Amino acid sequence: MGVIEPRQLPWPAGAAGLPAEARLRHLAAGALRTGRPLALWREPGADHPRLLIARSLEAAYTGLPPALDEQAPAGFAFFPFRDSDHNPALFLPADVGYDLTQPDFVTVALAARDLVPNLTAWLAAAPAEVLAWHYSPRPAPHAATEAEYKQFVREGVTAIAEKEVMKVVTSRAARRPLPAGFDPLDAFLELNRKYPQAFVSLVSVPGIGTWLGATPEVLAEVTADGTFHTMALAATQPLKADVSPRTAIWRQKEIEEQALVARYIVNCFKQLRLREYHETGPRTVIAGQLLHLRTDFEVNLRQVPFPNLGTDMLRLLHPTSAVGGMPKVAALQFLQQHEGYDRAYYSGFLGPVNVAAPGVARLYVNLRCLQLRPDEAILYAGTGLTVDSDPAREWQETEMKLQTVGAVVAVAAF
Numbered sequence: 295m296g297v298i299e300p301r302q303l304p305w306p307a308g309a310a311g312l313p314a315e316a317r318l319r320h321l322a323a324g325a326l327r328t329g330r331p332l333a334l335w336r337e338p339g340a341d342h343p344r345l346l347i348a349r350s351l352e353a354a355y356t357g358l359p360p361a362l363d364e365q366a367p368a369g370f371a372f373f374p375f376r377d378s379d380h381n382p383a384l385f386l387p388a389d390v391g392y393d394l395t396q397p398d399f400v401t402v403a404l405a406a407r408d409l410v411p412n413l414t415a416w417l418a419a420a421p422a423e424v425l426a427w428h429y430s431p432r433p434a435p436h437a438a439t440e441a442e443y444k445q446f447v448r449e450g451v452t453a454i455a456e457k458e459v460m461k462v463v464t465s466r467a468a469r470r471p472l473p474a475g476f477d478p479l480d481a482f483l484e485l486n487r488k489y490p491q492a493f494v495s496l497v498s499v500p501g502i503g504t505w506l507g508a509t510p511e512v513l514a515e516v517t518a519d520g521t522f523h524t525m526a527l528a529a530t531q532p533l534k535a536d537v538s539p540r541t542a543i544w545r546q547k548e549i550e551e552q553a554l555v556a557r558y559i560v561n562c563f564k565q566l567r568l569r570e571y572h573e574t575g576p577r578t579v580i581a582g583q584l585l586h587l588r589t590d591f592e593v594n595l596r597q598v599p600f601p602n603l604g605t606d607m608l609r610l611l612h613p614t615s616a617v618g619g620m621p622k623v624a625a626l627q628f629l630q631q632h633e634g635y636d637r638a639y640y641s642g643f644l645g646p647v648n649v650a651a652p653g654v655a656r657l658y659v660n661l662r663c664l665q666l667r668p669d670e671a672i673l674y675a676g677t678g679l680t681v682d683s684d685p686a687r688e689w690q691e692t693e694m695k696l697q698t699v700g701a702v703v704a705v706a707a708f
């Protein structure tokens with residue numbers, strides 16, 4: 295007699311009074327205490343987050359960026375800026391899922407059905423108090439001082455003036471103490487409330503660490519209606535009371551900086567010999583307390599003879615000139631030689647593939663993010679340089695960008 299394996303595990307009756315966020319916490323606690331990777335995210339404009347738990351770290355190692363087609367496995371991509379032994383490319387298989395729009399069920403993939411007995415027992419257990427977040431065993435990266443960062447910007451400007459590169463995006467890490475009682479899950483929920491239009495994520499992987507962020511930048515999206523979407527997002531100014539997206543004025547330097555990113559995307563389409571894309575913008579958009587210039591590119595996948603466009607574009611796009619520079623190889627070499635710290639997963643990409651439905655993928659550039667350490671956070675930010683960049687302004691711009699995710703680790707003044 296065959297046993298029909300449950301794909302949806304109902305929460306036990308004992309959890310009836312437990313709100314969805316408490317259930318989420320309990321599931322996350324179970325994943326963390328059993329050493330499993332997890333990803334929690336909230337898509338722009340969505341009301342509720344989703345949680346994905348992978349059975350093990352080993353199951354999450356991957357090589358190439360994920361395929362963006364409906365036959366590809368479901369999971370959550372977590373890719374570094376640059377692959378290395380310390381920062382491997384990961385694709386967390388969707389073994390266990392919890393969608394807060396359906397709070398009464400936990401979903402278990404067929405391939406993970408051996409997890410069902412322990413999971414069932416865990417759902418019935420008393421809610422856990424402590425969450426054992428995963429931390430990177432690596433030392434904290436070097437955090438550039440203001441003088442060091444300005445010097446780095448000068449070197450970038452010289453490289454542009456000498457035509458070594460056309461554009462380069464310099465970046466830095468900053469260390470911040472964690473406020474007393476800091477709770478990553480509460481911080482994730484706070485980012486959701488603060489930035490409804492951002493892709494908010496909390497990813498925790500054994501041996502790799504825990505990353506939290508609220509990014510405004512789509513890298514590659516394939517939506518349910520068969521549309522491929524990417525964007526050229528660059529140039530930054532603060533959102534002030536007297537400036538709105540409609541009245542914002544941009545300097546030549548910023549217009550050029552963003553145009554280079556748009557050109558980079560057009561070149562990727564050209565490499566694939568695709569001409570049927572729709573380009574909208576550039577227009578001014580709000581990202582948290584900042585304004586950026588953005589051009590959107592869309593392709594109707596049902597009208598072009600490119601069944602693998604999403605996959606091919608993803609592989610060409612990363613890292614875009616909004617985080618690396620142009621030409622790509624020269625800019626990456628410059629950063630390798632001069633940046634002086636390991637970006638790890640900052641300016642890599644992340645997001646779900648085939649989780650919401652087969653054929654739906656939403657990958658974002660990992661910006662406005664931090665890495666958690668036991669008693670501090672490492673925050674990351676970068677700035678696109680052109681030949682006209684002023685080191686003091688670029689430092690100031692990184693300070694502004696750090697405030698997006700930094701809002702959840704700010705120690706209240708008294």
Ligand SMILES: C=C(O[C@H]1C=CC=C(C(=O)O)[C@@H]1O)C(=O)O
Binds near residue numbers: 528529530586616
């Ligand atoms: C590299 C970052 O932002 C990119 C995206 C938008 C605007 C940017 C800029 O103005 O330089 C950057 O290209 C970052 O937030 O760390």
